Amino acid sequence: PDLRRIDEPFIRLEIERAAIIGLVVLGALISLLIRRLRLAGPVVAGLLIAFWLPWPNLRLLMQPAYPTSYQVSETGYSSGSIVQGLAILRRHCTSACFRPNDDPSDLTPYGVWRRPDGDLFWWLGTTFDRIGHSPFPHGTIATLASRERWQLIDYLRARAAGTMAKRTGHWPSAVLPPDLQLRCDGRATELRALRGQVVVLTIGRSELSEAGAVPAGIPLRYVHLNRDSEAAAGRFRSDCTTDDPDAWTAYAIVAGIEPEQLDGAIFVIDANGWLRAWRSGDAASETRPDLFAQQVKLAIEQPFAADDIGSHRH
Incomplete structure (x- = not known):
């Protein structure tokens, strides 16, 4: 169905x-x-x-059913899994990858965020790997272990999200935030555990005061990401902190920018756990200064439904 x-x-x-x-x-x-x-x-x-x-x-x-249609990713769409997927891509990619035009490692045209986990797993290994415009020599994906294929899927989804964000300044469809290992009030938890609250993720040198587009009086959960625990400790007032070593790279991928450009960025995640808005830390790169405020308002007032991308879930 x-x-x-x-x-x-x-x-x-x-x-x-x-x-x-x-x-x-x-x-x-x-x-x-x-x-x-x-x-x-x-x-x-x-x-x-x-x-x-x-x-x-x-x-x-109806949609076609495959032997893996009801399988769900075992990786949890974590930052670490996305970075591992990038490593797999670089290890097997042809010389055509990462070129400015017609890049086969960017699967945005194939709607990877609209495909359920199991269907994408099957399609990659049995169709795209054999006859598609694959970034690998044909037949390579079929040789990957199951977990490696899930890690590759996580990267390809993050990459597609980054392409959308780079083109439009936001995500026009439902996109999951890479999961993070957090410290909240001295306890270890995960980003997904904050679902049900609007989350503002500040990165590097970004201050909470810079999230001025967030309307006053809205209960928010602030998370701060820094590259190491010493830099994060005591400098920023936040509800949760993280120095997840792969998070910096993963969030640069979903924003469609280089990791060096991520410092000072702000991300907003709605109460149902979908990425809704982001703002670069580079003020000179802002082409629509009002777009972030609009997307934050929509994230708070109109969170995406839990099933906005079909049966994909983690």
Whole structure:
């Protein structure tokens, strides 16, 4: 079952057609209980369905199933997994990778964020790896261990998110933030454990006061990321801190920038756990100074639904 497009008008029309046929069939069944209609009821219902009522195209509410369709990633879409995926890509990539145009290591055109985990796992190994515009020599992905393939998927998703952010300044579709190891009030936890709260992630030299686009009075959870614990200790007022060694690289990837440009950046994660806004630490690179404020407001007032990217979940 695939109900992601259920709100589109042509999908609603197919559902209405199915409902009408269902009512006709129900009427035929009820007529069997009435002696005078036992013959006429089913005959009329059959004629209506066969010659008058349009048959719904229920295939629009389905998607192909594969042996791995119900598998879920074992990596948790962590920063470490994304960085490992980048290492796998660099280890196997052809000379065509990372070129300015037509880069086969950027799978944004394939909608990797719209594909459920298991379907993407199967598609990469059985279709893209054999006949697609793969960044590897054909057949390479099939030789990877299961966990390596999941790590590669995490990187490819982060890379696609970065491409969207680089082009538009925000993420137009639902994108997960890379998971982090945090220290909150002296206790070890993970970023995903903060779901249910709006999270502001400040990075490096960014100060909490720089998140001025966040409306006053909104309960927020502030997380500060620095490259090492000594730099983070005592310098920034925040609810949680992290010096996750891979986080700096992972968040640069999802923002579509180089790691050196990440210092001073701010990210906003809505209450359902989706990345919604980010602002570079380089003020000179701001092309839409009002865009960050707009995206923060939307993140607070209109969090993405939990199933906005189908069955992909962690």
